[in-house]
Amino acid sequence: xxxxxxxxxxxxxxxxxxxGVGFDVLGAxxxxxxDTLTAWLTRAPGVRVVSISGDGGRLPRNPRLNTAAxxxxxxxxxxxxxxxxxxxxxxxxxxxxxxxxxxxxxxAAGAYAAGLLLGERDRLKLLGAALKGERAADGSxxxxxxxxxxxxxxxxxxSSDPGGTLAPVSLRxxxxxxxxxxxPGLELPTRRSRGVLPRTVSMGAHTAHAGALARLVLALSSxxxxxxxxxxxxxxxxxxxxxxxxxxxxxALDALLDAGxxxxxxxxxxxxxxxxxxxxxxxxxxxxxxxxxxKRSGVAARARVHRIDRRGTRLAxxxx
Amino acid sequence: xxxxxxxxxxxxxxxxxxxGVGFDVLGAxxxxxxDTLTAWLTRAPGVRVVSISGDGGRLPRNPRLNTAAxxxxxxxxxxxxxxxxxxxxxxxxxxxxxxxxxxxxxxAAGAYAAGLLLGERDRLKLLGAALKGERAADGSxxxxxxxxxxxxxxxxxxSSDPGGTLAPVSLRxxxxxxxxxxxPGLELPTRRSRGVLPRTVSMGAHTAHAGALARLVLALSSxxxxxxxxxxxxxxxxxxxxxxxxxxxxxALDALLDAGxxxxxxxxxxxxxxxxxxxxxxxxxxxxxxxxxxKRSGVAARARVHRIDRRGTRLAxxxx
Numbered sequence: 001x002x003x004x005x006x007x008x009x010x011x012x013x014x015x016x017x018x019x020g021v022g023f024d025v026l027g028a029x030x031x032x033x034x035d036t037l038t039a040w041l042t043r044a045p046g047v048r049v050v051s052i053s054g055d056g057g058r059l060p061r062n063p064r065l066n067t068a069a070x071x072x073x074x075x076x077x078x079x080x081x082x083x084x085x086x087x088x089x090x091x092x093x094x095x096x097x098x099x100x101x102x103x104x105x106x107x108a109a110g111a112y113a114a115g116l117l118l119g120e121r122d123r124l125k126l127l128g129a130a131l132k133g134e135r136a137a138d139g140s141x142x143x144x145x146x147x148x149x150x151x152x153x154x155x156x157x158x159s160s161d162p163g164g165t166l167a168p169v170s171l172r173x174x175x176x177x178x179x180x181x182x183x184p185g186l187e188l189p190t191r192r193s194r195g196v197l198p199r200t201v202s203m204g205a206h207t208a209h210a211g212a213l214a215r216l217v218l219a220l221s222s223x224x225x226x227x228x229x230x231x232x233x234x235x236x237x238x239x240x241x242x243x244x245x246x247x248x249x250x251x252a253l254d255a256l257l258d259a260g261x262x263x264x265x266x267x268x269x270x271x272x273x274x275x276x277x278x279x280x281x282x283x284x285x286x287x288x289x290x291x292x293x294x295k296r297s298g299v300a301a302r303a304r305v306h307r308i309d310r311r312g313t314r315l316a317x318x319x320x
Numbered sequence: 321x322x323x324x325x326x327x328x329x330x331x332x333x334x335x336x337x338x339x340g341v342g343f344d345v346l347g348a349x350x351x352x353x354x355d356t357l358t359a360w361l362t363r364a365p366g367v368r369v370v371s372i373s374g375d376g377g378r379l380p381r382n383p384r385l386n387t388a389a390x391x392x393x394x395x396x397x398x399x400x401x402x403x404x405x406x407x408x409x410x411x412x413x414x415x416x417x418x419x420x421x422x423x424x425x426x427x428a429a430g431a432y433a434a435g436l437l438l439g440e441r442d443r444l445k446l447l448g449a450a451l452k453g454e455r456a457a458d459g460s461x462x463x464x465x466x467x468x469x470x471x472x473x474x475x476x477x478x479s480s481d482p483g484g485t486l487a488p489v490s491l492r493x494x495x496x497x498x499x500x501x502x503x504p505g506l507e508l509p510t511r512r513s514r515g516v517l518p519r520t521v522s523m524g525a526h527t528a529h530a531g532a533l534a535r536l537v538l539a540l541s542s543x544x545x546x547x548x549x550x551x552x553x554x555x556x557x558x559x560x561x562x563x564x565x566x567x568x569x570x571x572a573l574d575a576l577l578d579a580g581x582x583x584x585x586x587x588x589x590x591x592x593x594x595x596x597x598x599x600x601x602x603x604x605x606x607x608x609x610x611x612x613x614x615k616r617s618g619v620a621a622r623a624r625v626h627r628i629d630r631r632g633t634r635l636a637x638x639x640x
Contacts, residue, residue: 166532234485
């Protein structure tokens with residue numbers, strides 16, 4: 001049996017997605033807490049989730065519903081044949097439903113761990129399996145969070161079809177980039193947040209947003225963060241529709257900008273906010289300004305400053 | 321009087337725009353023929369067009385209708401005051417209505433020549449004036465051709481509002497890039513070509529095209545021409561609607577691809593075609609393949625291979 005009884009542990013980072021004009025096509029992996037998945041091969045076919053910790057008992061162990069297990073099963077189906085199985089032990093380091101790509105991290109970890117056990121180390125070959133895991137969580141076919149968690153960096157996802165002609169690409173952004181994430185004590189169901197978006201856009205709005213997204217990825221790649229911030233603020237289609245759903249969201253967003261963030265956007269479908277800044281600016285102060293503004297609206301919030309995680313999902317340990 | 325009787329000549333290159341998913345936001349300056357504009361200051365206020373050659377008598381000398389004169393007048397209004405005027409002599413090196421940005425070249429030349437005479441050498445300060453000239457030709461407010469002619473290179477135009485927050489940016493593309501332009505003996509009025517475009521697009525089509533455009537500018541910047549070609553071919557909104565208006569267009573496009581072009585698109589609003597290739601591939605042969613295909617449809621065509629012009633509009637000579 002390949003891999004014997006070797007146990008491997010992989011780490012998958014948090015991620016944020018959407019980034020204003022990057023709706024559904026841009027994500028970024030964040031340093032700091034993440035999910036750790038330990039996996040080993042078994043003689044019994046199929047995938048089993050042996051344990052989950054750190055989720056407060058909320059995540060399913062049913063392998064057809066658990067994102068890490070679904071990803072691992074997709075890799076197993078392709079590479080493992082019928083005479084081998086995988087068992088998983090998941091330590092959640094990311095809070096659920098926080099806009100930090102919790103399900104995406106588990107899905108990326110499941111695909112990568114199974115790939116390592118079965119001899120596939122090329123992350124680009126694991127995109128499809130990771131996306132299947134992410135889909136198990138929310139039914140969406142968008143790869144912006146999960147591809148960022150898997151590949152690391154700022155990731156442009158021109159198409160979420162892993163077999164398509166336009167593969168995701170990780171931008172080389174300078175290490176001085178800082179992402180301020182501000183998480184309020186509010187719930188905003190993704191379904192409601194998607195429901196307020198327009199179904200169609202005018203040709204003029206389309207070209208303006210497409211141009212702003214293209215400018216954004218160039219600005220991120222070249223490290224021109226003021227230009228990148230201006231591109232985030234060019235969004236007229238997504239965040240302006242969603243922000244009114246978030247109590248105190250406008251005031252918190254304005255506070256981020258007033259405190260010196262180059263640009264701001266909702267994290268994923270909200271309600272958390274993201275501010276773009278860099279090492280030389282006082283990112284902690286920028287975050288505190290938003291927390292104070294939210295508090296004035298009667299909403300408790302917490303802020304955290306992240307670097308970009310450039311490594312993506314990776315091996316964290318091996319035990320024979 | 322600033323500039324005395326000094327006569328300056330400026331050269332403005334050809335350009336192509338649209339590039340499939342880059343509709344209305346991407347243009348490129350091409351080496352080869354272009355427009356040459358000679359200009360000098362006069363004591364009589366206003367702008368006058370003294371002579372035009374190479375246009376077969378088709379272009380207006382009326383300074384309110386001539387693109388070079390309108391651009392020059394816009395610069396004069398801003399920098400020259402009322403006690404000085406400009407006279408222009410235009411040599412058209414670009415055929416009219418060929419999709420090669422003939423009016424854009426004249427507009428860029430008018431703005432740049434007036435800028436030089438009046439002490440403004442920063443091309444980014446001349447964008448608004450150049451756009452006014454381009455508008456005199458076709459009434460549009462799109463800067464993709466004229467900003468490419470003025471700035472040189474592949475130019476992303478996220479907003480055609482020169483006072484907007486997102487300025488155009490010229491991509492650094494490798495010198496080995498080659499653009500094959502195939503011009504058929506057909507007329508396709510821009511109004512008709514615009515008329516077949518959808519007025520609105522679905523959110524899904526919007527994000528797919530925006531992602532493909534962002535991938536395209538990254539691929540051009542990094543010199544990944546096969547990826548850039550795949551992005552050109554991802555267009556579902558613009559060229560697929562227009563191509564049926566061009567007799568033999570589909571066969572000619574397929575011929576470009578079969579002969580080895582990485583990607584193809586219509587030049588501007590058509591009917592000319594553009595193929596993307598590079599130095600190491602036989603660009604002349606790629607062009608001939610399209611000419612042969614068009615001939616089979618009973619359409620005479622000619623092909624020319626261009627490098628990217630990286631210098632944009634520039635001084636060509638000075639005479640005291």
